[in-house]
Amino acid sequence: MRKTMLSSAFIRSKLFWAIVAELLILLVGFILRPDFLSIQLRTLSDGTTVLFGTPVDIFNRASEITIIAMGMTLVIALGGTDISVGALVAVSGAIALKFLRWDVLVYTTPGDYTVKPYYLALLLPLMTCTLMGLFNGVLIGKLKLQPIIATLILMVGGRGIAQIVTNGKQFTTQYTPFKFIGNGSVLGIPVPILITLVVILAVVLFVRRTSFGMFVESVGINPNASRVSGLRSDTIIIIAYVLTGLLSGISGLIYSSRISSNDSNNAGLGYEMDAILAVVIGGTSMTGGKFSLLGTLVGSLIIRTITTLVLYFGVVSEAIMAFKALIIAVVIVLQSEPVRNAIAKQRSKRTALGGEARA
Amino acid sequence: MPEIKTMTITPGRRMRNLLTNPKYLMVYATIGIFLLIYLFGALLYGGKGFTSVRTFMLFFSDNAYIGISAVGMTMVLITGGIDLSVAAVASLTGMIVAYGTTVLNAHPLVCIGAALLVGVGLGALMGACIQYLNVPPFITTLTGMFFARGVCSLISRESISIKHSLIDAMAGFKIYLTWPNAQGEWVKIKPVASIDLNIIAFILMIVLGAIILQKTRFGRNVYAIGGNEQSATLMGLPVARTKVLVYAFNGLCSVLAGISYMLYVKSGWNLSLQGAELDVISACVIGGVMLSGGVGYMIGTLFGVLLKATIPAIITFNGSMNSWWAKIFTSLLLLLFIIIQRAVIASSQRVKKKE
Numbered sequence: 001m002r003k004t005m006l007s008s009a010f011i012r013s014k015l016f017w018a019i020v021a022e023l024l025i026l027l028v029g030f031i032l033r034p035d036f037l038s039i040q041l042r043t044l045s046d047g048t049t050v051l052f053g054t055p056v057d058i059f060n061r062a063s064e065i066t067i068i069a070m071g072m073t074l075v076i077a078l079g080g081t082d083i084s085v086g087a088l089v090a091v092s093g094a095i096a097l098k099f100l101r102w103d104v105l106v107y108t109t110p111g112d113y114t115v116k117p118y119y120l121a122l123l124l125p126l127m128t129c130t131l132m133g134l135f136n137g138v139l140i141g142k143l144k145l146q147p148i149i150a151t152l153i154l155m156v157g158g159r160g161i162a163q164i165v166t167n168g169k170q171f172t173t174q175y176t177p178f179k180f181i182g183n184g185s186v187l188g189i190p191v192p193i194l195i196t197l198v199v200i201l202a203v204v205l206f207v208r209r210t211s212f213g214m215f216v217e218s219v220g221i222n223p224n225a226s227r228v229s230g231l232r233s234d235t236i237i238i239i240a241y242v243l244t245g246l247l248s249g250i251s252g253l254i255y256s257s258r259i260s261s262n263d264s265n266n267a268g269l270g271y272e273m274d275a276i277l278a279v280v281i282g283g284t285s286m287t288g289g290k291f292s293l294l295g296t297l298v299g300s301l302i303i304r305t306i307t308t309l310v311l312y313f314g315v316v317s318e319a320i321m322a323f324k325a326l327i328i329a330v331v332i333v334l335q336s337e338p339v340r341n342a343i344a345k346q347r348s349k350r351t352a353l354g355g356e357a358r359a
Numbered sequence: 360m361p362e363i364k365t366m367t368i369t370p371g372r373r374m375r376n377l378l379t380n381p382k383y384l385m386v387y388a389t390i391g392i393f394l395l396i397y398l399f400g401a402l403l404y405g406g407k408g409f410t411s412v413r414t415f416m417l418f419f420s421d422n423a424y425i426g427i428s429a430v431g432m433t434m435v436l437i438t439g440g441i442d443l444s445v446a447a448v449a450s451l452t453g454m455i456v457a458y459g460t461t462v463l464n465a466h467p468l469v470c471i472g473a474a475l476l477v478g479v480g481l482g483a484l485m486g487a488c489i490q491y492l493n494v495p496p497f498i499t500t501l502t503g504m505f506f507a508r509g510v511c512s513l514i515s516r517e518s519i520s521i522k523h524s525l526i527d528a529m530a531g532f533k534i535y536l537t538w539p540n541a542q543g544e545w546v547k548i549k550p551v552a553s554i555d556l557n558i559i560a561f562i563l564m565i566v567l568g569a570i571i572l573q574k575t576r577f578g579r580n581v582y583a584i585g586g587n588e589q590s591a592t593l594m595g596l597p598v599a600r601t602k603v604l605v606y607a608f609n610g611l612c613s614v615l616a617g618i619s620y621m622l623y624v625k626s627g628w629n630l631s632l633q634g635a636e637l638d639v640i641s642a643c644v645i646g647g648v649m650l651s652g653g654v655g656y657m658i659g660t661l662f663g664v665l666l667k668a669t670i671p672a673i674i675t676f677n678g679s680m681n682s683w684w685a686k687i688f689t690s691l692l693l694l695l696f697i698i699i700q701r702a703v704i705a706s707s708q709r710v711k712k713k714e
Contacts, residue, residue: 081497139694143698143701144701145697145698145701146650146651146697148441148497148650149644149650149693149697150697152637152641152644152690152693153690153691153693153694153697154690155637156637156641156686156689156690156693157686157689157690157691159683159686160683160684160685160686160687160690161687163681163683163686164681164683164684164687168681168683273443273501273504273505276497276498276501277498277501280495280498286495286497286498287495316512316513316516318508318509318511318512318516318629318630319509319510319512319513319516320509321505321506321508321509322505322506322508322509322510322512322513323509324505324509325502325503325505325506325509326506328502328505329502329506332492332494332498332499332502333488333492333494336493336494337492337493338491338492339492
C-alpha cells in the first residue's frame, strides 16, 4: 500500500518527468544514430588515455551550466533569480587572462615561461565573482530589492567591467596548467566533469548535511513565517547569491580555459537563461520552496543533450534554439500543474476502476 | 437603487494629489534626473551641439524601437508579468520582411502582415500558457525568445538587405523642422533636424498606451490584476482575457518595434537586437514601472527611454571614453533608481502605518 502511494507521488513529481524526457531524447538519439550512446577509451598522441563518446561529451559540455545551476537552484528555491551569472563568467575569464598575460609580460623570454603565483590567476577571478555575488546578495537580502532587477545591474555592468579589465582586448594563453582546467583529463575523465562532480558533491553535502537546505526551503515557502520563527532569512539569501557568484567564477575559468582565451562579449552569453531553464526543468518551482539538486543536474543534461542531438544533424548552431524551445515547451507543458493533475487523476481513476474489477 | 455618494474633486485637491501622491513620485524622480543629466551634458558639451534640436530628435529616432517595445512591456510589467521575447520577435519581424521582400519578392505590406500575425499569435499563445497552464511568465517568454531566435536563424544566418521602393520611402520619410528667418521665409533650422516615421510611431504608441492604461476599462483591469490578481478575480474582472490580451498587445508592440528597427538599419539579421529585451525592461524600470506589478505610467517609460539615451550620447560627445563606460553608467543609474523606488515604497508604507 505504502509503496504504491510512494510511486504515484514520484510519478506526479516533476523530477520523474524530467528523467523520462532525458531518456526519451537519448533514445531518439540512439535510434537515429546507434553510436550515440557508445563510450570508448582512446589514446591521444601524447600517450594519455581519455574517455570518448557522446555521453561523455554531453556531460563535459554541460559542466559550465551545471555548475552555475547548482547555485541557481538555491537562489530559485528562495524565490529569486540571478541573471548576472553570464556576465560574471565573462568577468572571471577576463581577470584570469589579464593576470596570466600580465605575468607573461614580466617574463618576456619564451624559455622562462612560468607564471609565478599561478594560483592567483585562479583565486583573483573567484574572489571577484564571490564579491559580486555578495553585492547581489546584499541588494536582495538586506535592501529587499527585486532579484531580477538587482541582478540586472551586474548583468549590464559586468560585461562593461570585463571589457575595462582587459581594455577591450582578447588575450590568448598557452600556459598548460591553465589549459588543463578545461581540456585536461585525470584517469581518462575530462577535468570539467571532475570539477562538476566535486561541486555537486560539495553543494549537496552543504545543503543536505547541514540545516541550510531546510532553511532555504522554509524561506522560499514563506519568508515572513521563517523570519518570525527566528530564521535569519537575509543571511540565508546572501549566502545563496554569494555561492552562485563563486560557482559562476568557476564556470568562467572552465570556459576561458577551454577556449584558452577571454571573450568579454560572448563568454557566458545566455548562460543565465540556460541555468534557470535547467533548474525549472529539473522540477524546482520558480515561485520558490522545495528544490532538487539532482533534478537540476538532469535539467542541465537535457538542455545539452538536445543541443548535441540537433548538432548531429548538421543544423546550424544558432537554429538549435528553435528546437530547444520546442522540446522545452513540451517538457514545461507536461510539468505544468493542470496537466500533471489531470494525468494523476486519470491514473488514480484507472487504478480505482481496476481495483473494483478485481474485487 | 441606493444613491452613491461621490467625493467632489476640486481642481485644487486634484493638483495636491498629483504632487504628493507617492505613486507619482517615481515619475517625478525620472523626469528630474533626466533634466539633471541633460543639464550636465548641456553644460559640458553645449558648445559641441549637445543642446541642438537635432541631437534631441536623435534621442527619439535612435531609440524609437526601444520606446515602442517599452509601451507593451510597461503593460506586461504592470500586470506583474515579464516578457523576455520582445527583442527576438522584433528581430524575427526584420527577418520575415527581409526574406519576404528580397528572396520571395513579396510585397512588404504582405510580409508586415505575416509578421504581425506571427508576433501577435506568439504573444497570445504565451499569454494563454501563462494564464491557463500556470507556467511562470519568465520561463514561458524565455522559451518564446528561444523559439523566435531559432526561427530567425532557420530563415537565414546571413544578414539580408531590404531593397524595395516602399521601404525606402518609409525610411526616407522626413519632415524637416523649419523656422522663419529674418525675411519671414521658412527655412530649415541648423543643424538640420527632422521628424521621421520612427519618431512619429514612438510618440503615437506612447500616447496610445497612455490612453489605454488611463482611460479604458481594459487599462483599469490591467492595474487591478497587477495590484492583486486574486482580488481582481474575486471582483469578477475578466482576468484571463485581459492577461492574454496584454501579451498579445505586447507581441504587436514587438513587431512594430521590429519594423521601426528595420527602417533604421534597412536589413534583417538573425542576431540583431541581442539583449535588447533588457534595454527595454531597464528603460521601464528607470521610468518607475515596478516589476512587482500594479505601478507604472507611460510618461515615466517615455522619460526612462530618453534617460537611457542621454548617457551614451554624453559618452559619445566626450569622445575619449570607451563605450563600455555607457554600460557601467547605465547599471549605476539602474541601481540608483531601484534604491529610490525602495525608499518611496518604504516611506509610503510608513505613512499608511501612521494612518
